[in-house]
Amino acid sequence: MDVAVIANEIKRGDLLDMYYYLRLTRSLEDRISALYRQGRIVGGVYTSHGMEAIAVGYASALRPDDVIAPFHRDMGAFLIRGFSPGEIIAQYLGKQGGPTKGKDGNVHMGDLKRGMIGFVSHLADNMPVAAGAALAFKIRGESRVAFAGTGDGGTSRGDFHEAMNFAAVRRLPVVFFCTNNQYAYSTPVRYQMAITDVVERAKAYGMPGEIVDGNDVAAVYLASQRAIAKARAGEGPTFLEFKTMRMHGHSEHDAAKYVPRELLEEWKAKDPILRAERLVTQLGYGDESYFHEVGERAKKEVDEGTKFAEQSPLPDGQETLVGVFATADEVHP
Amino acid sequence: MTTATLTQEVTYVDAISQALDEEMSRDERVFLMGEDIGAYGGAFKVTEGFLEKYGEWRVLDTPISESGIVGAAIGAAMMGLRPVVEMQFADFISCAFDQITEVAAKNHYRWGAAVPMVIRAPFGGGVHGGPFHSECPEGWFFHSPGLKIVAPSTPYDAKGLLKAAIRDPNPVLYFEHKFLYRRIKATLPQEDYIVPLGKAEVKRTGRDVSLITYGAMVHLALEAAELLGKEGIDLEVVDLRTLIPLDKETIYASVRKTSKVILLHEDNKTGGIGAEISALLAEDCFDCLDGPILRIAPPDTPVPFSTPLEEFFLPKVSDIVAGAKKLAAY
Numbered sequence: 299m300d301v302a303v304i305a306n307e308i309k310r311g312d313l314l315d316m317y318y319y320l321r322l323t324r325s326l327e328d329r330i331s332a333l334y335r336q337g338r339i340v341g342g343v344y345t346s347h348g349m350e351a352i353a354v355g356y357a358s359a360l361r362p363d364d365v366i367a368p369f370h371r372d373m374g375a376f377l378i379r380g381f382s383p384g385e386i387i388a389q390y391l392g393k394q395g396g397p398t399k400g401k402d403g404n405v406h407m408g409d410l411k412r413g414m415i416g417f418v419s420h421l422a423d424n425m426p427v428a429a430g431a432a433l434a435f436k437i438r439g440e441s442r443v444a445f446a447g448t449g450d451g452g453t454s455r456g457d458f459h460e461a462m463n464f465a466a467v468r469r470l471p472v473v474f475f476c477t478n479n480q481y482a483y484s485t486p487v488r489y490q491m492a493i494t495d496v497v498e499r500a501k502a503y504g505m506p507g508e509i510v511d512g513n514d515v516a517a518v519y520l521a522s523q524r525a526i527a528k529a530r531a532g533e534g535p536t537f538l539e540f541k542t543m544r545m546h547g548h549s550e551h552d553a554a555k556y557v558p559r560e561l562l563e564e565w566k567a568k569d570p571i572l573r574a575e576r577l578v579t580q581l582g583y584g585d586e587s588y589f590h591e592v593g594e595r596a597k598k599e600v601d602e603g604t605k606f607a608e609q610s611p612l613p614d615g616q617e618t619l620v621g622v623f624a625t626a627d628e629v630h631p
Numbered sequence: 632m633t634t635a636t637l638t639q640e641v642t643y644v645d646a647i648s649q650a651l652d653e654e655m656s657r658d659e660r661v662f663l664m665g666e667d668i669g670a671y672g673g674a675f676k677v678t679e680g681f682l683e684k685y686g687e688w689r690v691l692d693t694p695i696s697e698s699g700i701v702g703a704a705i706g707a708a709m710m711g712l713r714p715v716v717e718m719q720f721a722d723f724i725s726c727a728f729d730q731i732t733e734v735a736a737k738n739h740y741r742w743g744a745a746v747p748m749v750i751r752a753p754f755g756g757g758v759h760g761g762p763f764h765s766e767c768p769e770g771w772f773f774h775s776p777g778l779k780i781v782a783p784s785t786p787y788d789a790k791g792l793l794k795a796a797i798r799d800p801n802p803v804l805y806f807e808h809k810f811l812y813r814r815i816k817a818t819l820p821q822e823d824y825i826v827p828l829g830k831a832e833v834k835r836t837g838r839d840v841s842l843i844t845y846g847a848m849v850h851l852a853l854e855a856a857e858l859l860g861k862e863g864i865d866l867e868v869v870d871l872r873t874l875i876p877l878d879k880e881t882i883y884a885s886v887r888k889t890s891k892v893i894l895l896h897e898d899n900k901t902g903g904i905g906a907e908i909s910a911l912l913a914e915d916c917f918d919c920l921d922g923p924i925l926r927i928a929p930p931d932t933p934v935p936f937s938t939p940l941e942e943f944f945l946p947k948v949s950d951i952v953a954g955a956k957k958l959a960a961y
Binding site (some may be wrong): 365397398400401406407408410415416418420423424425426427428429430431432433435436437438456457460463464465467503541608620621622623624625626628629630 | 662688689693694696698699700701702703704705706707708709710711712714729730732734737738739740741742743744745748749776778779800801948
């Protein structure tokens, strides 16, 4: 993106905050991967490595009262919504200190008070749910927006299409996105769909769509901001296709030998943190020593979070029986 | 919408309309979504006149997208509204299975998000609907923790249970029996009332054999009880009304009294609600049983269309009479 445009449209503080969240996401997920390799995390670990700009960009463009139904590689959105590294690591460790208190693992966490809808493994399931949240905003005449996404593979599911259609018909204040990271587990996009760009799918629903460079945090932020503004103004939903590349396996157990090495090399050069640093440097907002300082700050937070999570107790087995049904006082809001 | 005054007799289907109307008037968070529920008033006219009264944002005609509709209801419920979704026929609920069992049922347990919503599902046979308009799919959901399930048998319960379901903080599946819609009438109280979820009702007290059932089968059981009475067999009929949470206390009290039990339902036999209650009785009431636990239910086939086939398929009064006689002989 043109540096002059960015200087004009993104506040310095906002851009530097995004840079910080990119570093915090990377630092946190690197730690989680390390804990996984040490055998201290049971279950799956799905990272946003190399794709951090997407969640950081869109979550930064939202208001705190908007709701997010994240994709499973959107760690940055949790951090921006105030989930601490400690809470998140505790979640991965199955500890009481995690947002689900051990009821669910890894990125399957949510909190309505912080506007985060809990992720469901069945990809695209939360897209109609987000449309319903947007419907509630519209019925009540609120100016809030829902922001929901899935991966390239998730757009093959019926719920994706049912949500896109319903939201378009009722012009709901929702923004849908697809993190097109080129692989659904091991299946490349060419075996998911007969089109090259996922954004083509939006046309069938009469919904405007845009392809966005998913490794450019400024581009993600600005495209999200435009789509959010439209939704807020009552102009209906938008579909954003964030083009990126999954740099790790589907889960950390997966060596992803099915991905050509050259493709990974090509995308390594487009790393979103390097891109953001180049931008910050060009704008004169920061230099190497600043980047180093932010990196240290992120690492310190993750160190403290790890300590918190390690000290957090495991749940008692009996807790299994708690919470199948809600009581009246637990209804939100 | 019903034009009957409150002191007049109303049908089962009118009772459902009244419950929706009163809850929508009482609580502006309550709204409806479904296929053809607006201008058309619903396939069974449950919401006739609602669009004019409440407008298109509280009575939403949706695309044919059961999964999408249920998903949207979950989202709206989590944001503080009280959606009531209509499945045009309970059979179509299979399209929304994933949203119901994976999202609605698990959200509170997994991450503490309550999902206060109702799915109305017109179910059951005897209406020449064939394999896709007659099903009793409650058994699929009976096995999914996190859902409540109700199945009223009378206009009074239809209204009271629907109101209770709408006010409940959990996802509730409300199975309304199509065969009963316009066949039974009752005079309902003028004042607001609910029938609490989780409470069965003894419809007829009897000494000799307990019959546990729900939905349209309650009426079949009561008919059989009259015939059996003439032959000196006193049948107790328990209407479950709510399937989850199951009122074990009422079931056990009845079986401890009679020591003999028939489990009757319209859903097919294998893995049905009768199978579960049978296992519960074997575990918890074995010492009081004086005969085998008897299940009366349709065979494990789809619901067939042609009249003689459907008649063969559905449980009959004569099945209950024969079953009760067999048990009474123990």
